[in-house]
Amino acid sequence: MSEHALERVFRPRSAALYGISRNMQNRSNQFFLRGLMDQGFHEAAPLYLVNPNAEEIAGLRCYPSLADCPDPVDYVISLVPALTAEGLVEECIAKGVRALHLYTGGFAENLDPRRAELEQRLIARARSAGLRVIGPNCMGLYHPAARMAFIPGHPKEAGDVSVVCQSGGNAMDIISGLAQRGARFAKVVSFGNGTDLGAAELLEYAAVDPEARIVLAYVEDTSGGRALFEALRRCARAKPTIVLKGGISSAGARAARSHTASLAGSHEVFTAACRQAGAAVVRSLDEMIDLAVALSTRPREVAGPRAVLLAVGGGFSVLTTDALAACGIDLPELDGSTLARLRELVPTDGNSIENPVDTGYMGEDAEAALRAVTEAVAHDANTDFVITMLRGRDLPLDEQRRTIEELADLQERAGKPIVVAARRDVGELADEALRLAYERGVAVFPSPVSAGRAAGLLLEWRRQREGLPLLP
Amino acid sequence: MSEHALERVFRPRSAALYGISRNMQNRSNQFFLRGLMDQGFHEAAPLYLVNPNAEEIAGLRCYPSLADCPDPVDYVISLVPALTAEGLVEECIAKGVRALHLYTGGFAENLDPRRAELEQRLIARARSAGLRVIGPNCMGLYHPAARMAFIPGHPKEAGDVSVVCQSGGNAMDIISGLAQRGARFAKVVSFGNGTDLGAAELLEYAAVDPEARIVLAYVEDTSGGRALFEALRRCARAKPTIVLKGGISSAGARAARSHTASLAGSHEVFTAACRQAGAAVVRSLDEMIDLAVALSTRPREVAGPRAVLLAVGGGFSVLTTDALAACGIDLPELDGSTLARLRELVPTDGNSIENPVDTGYMGEDAEAALRAVTEAVAHDANTDFVITMLRGRDLPLDEQRRTIEELADLQERAGKPIVVAARRDVGELADEALRLAYERGVAVFPSPVSAGRAAGLLLEWRRQREGLPLLP
Numbered sequence: 006m007s008e009h010a011l012e013r014v015f016r017p018r019s020a021a022l023y024g025i026s027r028n029m030q031n032r033s034n035q036f037f038l039r040g041l042m043d044q045g046f047h048e049a050a051p052l053y054l055v056n057p058n059a060e061e062i063a064g065l066r067c068y069p070s071l072a073d074c075p076d077p078v079d080y081v082i083s084l085v086p087a088l089t090a091e092g093l094v095e096e097c098i099a100k101g102v103r104a105l106h107l108y109t110g111g112f113a114e115n116l117d118p119r120r121a122e123l124e125q126r127l128i129a130r131a132r133s134a135g136l137r138v139i140g141p142n143c144m145g146l147y148h149p150a151a152r153m154a155f156i157p158g159h160p161k162e163a164g165d166v167s168v169v170c171q172s173g174g175n176a177m178d179i180i181s182g183l184a185q186r187g188a189r190f191a192k193v194v195s196f197g198n199g200t201d202l203g204a205a206e207l208l209e210y211a212a213v214d215p216e217a218r219i220v221l222a223y224v225e226d227t228s229g230g231r232a233l234f235e236a237l238r239r240c241a242r243a244k245p246t247i248v249l250k251g252g253i254s255s256a257g258a259r260a261a262r263s264h265t266a267s268l269a270g271s272h273e274v275f276t277a278a279c280r281q282a283g284a285a286v287v288r289s290l291d292e293m294i295d296l297a298v299a300l301s302t303r304p305r306e307v308a309g310p311r312a313v314l315l316a317v318g319g320g321f322s323v324l325t326t327d328a329l330a331a332c333g334i335d336l337p338e339l340d341g342s343t344l345a346r347l348r349e350l351v352p353t354d355g356n357s358i359e360n361p362v363d364t365g366y367m368g369e370d371a372e373a374a375l376r377a378v379t380e381a382v383a384h385d386a387n388t389d390f391v392i393t394m395l396r397g398r399d400l401p402l403d404e405q406r407r408t409i410e411e412l413a414d415l416q417e418r419a420g421k422p423i424v425v426a427a428r429r430d431v432g433e434l435a436d437e438a439l440r441l442a443y444e445r446g447v448a449v450f451p452s453p454v455s456a457g458r459a460a461g462l463l464l465e466w467r468r469q470r471e472g473l474p475l476l477p
Numbered sequence: 478m479s480e481h482a483l484e485r486v487f488r489p490r491s492a493a494l495y496g497i498s499r500n501m502q503n504r505s506n507q508f509f510l511r512g513l514m515d516q517g518f519h520e521a522a523p524l525y526l527v528n529p530n531a532e533e534i535a536g537l538r539c540y541p542s543l544a545d546c547p548d549p550v551d552y553v554i555s556l557v558p559a560l561t562a563e564g565l566v567e568e569c570i571a572k573g574v575r576a577l578h579l580y581t582g583g584f585a586e587n588l589d590p591r592r593a594e595l596e597q598r599l600i601a602r603a604r605s606a607g608l609r610v611i612g613p614n615c616m617g618l619y620h621p622a623a624r625m626a627f628i629p630g631h632p633k634e635a636g637d638v639s640v641v642c643q644s645g646g647n648a649m650d651i652i653s654g655l656a657q658r659g660a661r662f663a664k665v666v667s668f669g670n671g672t673d674l675g676a677a678e679l680l681e682y683a684a685v686d687p688e689a690r691i692v693l694a695y696v697e698d699t700s701g702g703r704a705l706f707e708a709l710r711r712c713a714r715a716k717p718t719i720v721l722k723g724g725i726s727s728a729g730a731r732a733a734r735s736h737t738a739s740l741a742g743s744h745e746v747f748t749a750a751c752r753q754a755g756a757a758v759v760r761s762l763d764e765m766i767d768l769a770v771a772l773s774t775r776p777r778e779v780a781g782p783r784a785v786l787l788a789v790g791g792g793f794s795v796l797t798t799d800a801l802a803a804c805g806i807d808l809p810e811l812d813g814s815t816l817a818r819l820r821e822l823v824p825t826d827g828n829s830i831e832n833p834v835d836t837g838y839m840g841e842d843a844e845a846a847l848r849a850v851t852e853a854v855a856h857d858a859n860t861d862f863v864i865t866m867l868r869g870r871d872l873p874l875d876e877q878r879r880t881i882e883e884l885a886d887l888q889e890r891a892g893k894p895i896v897v898a899a900r901r902d903v904g905e906l907a908d909e910a911l912r913l914a915y916e917r918g919v920a921v922f923p924s925p926v927s928a929g930r931a932a933g934l935l936l937e938w939r940r941q942r943e944g945l946p947l948l949p
Contacts, residue, residue, distance in 0.1 A: 172792020320644020
């Protein structure tokens, strides 16, 4: 099996932090040195610090230059100012470095023509020598399987979600948002201006990367045109791919230009191209995270838009029903046999067995009654999935775990997704319970409306994929 | 000055909890007995407990019946089942009670014709004897100035927001949501089925209630038609009035019927009527709360939809700009003199002085620099308001307070709203800082997009009020 060319970028045998500060409070130390050490990169492979004015930082030896590092250096993270980066590129070429990550900003995104020229010159020089560049103006790589990270605190276990993200801040929001929901990551690349390694090449790679089962892409620059579309198509045909485009409004496009020097094309054209390619299009990070959860858990198989909502509170149920309708999710009348069963289980006064089912006042043995209600609606013939509200905040962890296990079992028995919605935030559940839910294929959402919105997006994605090859 | 008839309902000289349980864990004890005691009602006025099987509950004496209560009873809260409520109505009439709040459900909303008849008979009997009824099937009254509440934990200080709310759960969400934002309440009425006192009469009262400066209404039943429209018009011409309609989808309308026996008319007709009346229409509780904050603070005077966004993070700024555009809020290019000033203040690399202004990397004296940046954009000639992101989570309380004071002063100096947005939640700020912000007229929102959405709703409301009398 031949190795994909980008494996040489993503699995370095050694790395250097170039221009690292002696001040550990410095922003880039906080990000990269602490990020790599948090993942234990330095314990598995040489991590060189390049600073001519220091002997040692954070217990690691410092070297005056790349040339002084004793062994080959595969991957360099640059923390130096833009105007000194040309010298660094020459040093990298001389040392035989494979990949240079330019955290360094101040290039084309400064909207100064001389800086744009500098960037072009520098990238052309690197390319001519076979040196790949991530950036400039980005956070670079989080790849837990290779113990790489650009900030401390992200999960150390590897997972199956890959992220191709033009923005470092958005990459961090995606990682922390999805990690909280129990997901783990294959590779996350923040590529900034993307002057050498850009969205197209990264998506081509994600399409064939065996670590990646689901791919998320945030892009601002769509000037890649045909190449970007082809890459997106290859990726979206191979695995579920979710795309979020930044800079779709005119003010947003201007903001994208001064963020990553991006040229945004027509949003309508791009959205149509994504859909034609078989990718799902979302409009916010929250939608992206919710849809990624839905696509990696049982809701991926949801048969249609008809849901049962199991909630507490009449007014809350009414407003949620209206909001679900706006997402294309209907709460139809339940089947006669389900209603008959609910009549046995649910006290009449203060509740409703209509759909939404409002179980506010369940009397003495509320737990057992609610379990029976969930069982009954899960087998309802008129509906495609169940949204149940979890009272998480006050439950002990073992009860949270038990509830998740029961819902996972019921989901299998009923052959139908049973999604869990918090009242306002998944944080009502313990991290461990959320991780268990994800592993057992139970999707958890911060609200019933976000659950319904994710289901609506998923069904839309499946409709637009009709005629395309089935995903594994 | 003659007293409005409903003052007799809302300012009882005494109250009775009818059918109170000896079990303090009982749901209605938790709600009403603890709610009234939390506000100190029992310290200011007689609070009678009616339970023939108890001598004393929670330190208060119990009476076997209303007739046994030694003095007049103005207000009765009924916790008895629906089928015994007719006897209670007769007891109330015999005792000369002014208002009966039927927390009791199980009437028309059960969708059983015999229960609907019972409800009609009971209300007709009460009306014939001059006894007003709140409900059935509702939480009743929270009126801090009269020390009344239907649940413990709500603010004890009185304020100027009145809420007319068909749902008890939604009333609680409005109270806790707005209280967290620093607002306080005049009167909140949860009126349930609204068979006697309904939305129309409560809005007529809110229009002239001197305690109420802003009015929020959640309604499911719009069968009141003309009377409801006239009441809404009178209220909306007198004070800012925000309306949320539950049951606008067909499934939602069915849910509303089994929640409060409501007959929902056409949503389009209702929305058009609200707008014609001069009320603001929102689509969710979050929008209602955000707009209420905007209408009671400086943004009420916002001149137009052109904002400056002061944020941290390029990708976040881009996505926020797109989302603001979808709310009708534009981020135009800043005035040349503002840009010149920002060029002096903001380091070039890694930042952007375009609008949105991204101040990620402000160097050593970041605080002072950010203050100067805020001052500069607040005086920009091209824009109508400023959205600034507050780093609240890690700030000590006195710094939070100082920041709020400075923004309040700058807002006055610049004659332009400066709204504060958290990254994800107002909970990043201390309650005390949020209260101060509200008092000083500084609006705080859970995200910059919710800030923009509130401004968009406010501008829409002002447009549709053109030609109507100016509000005070």
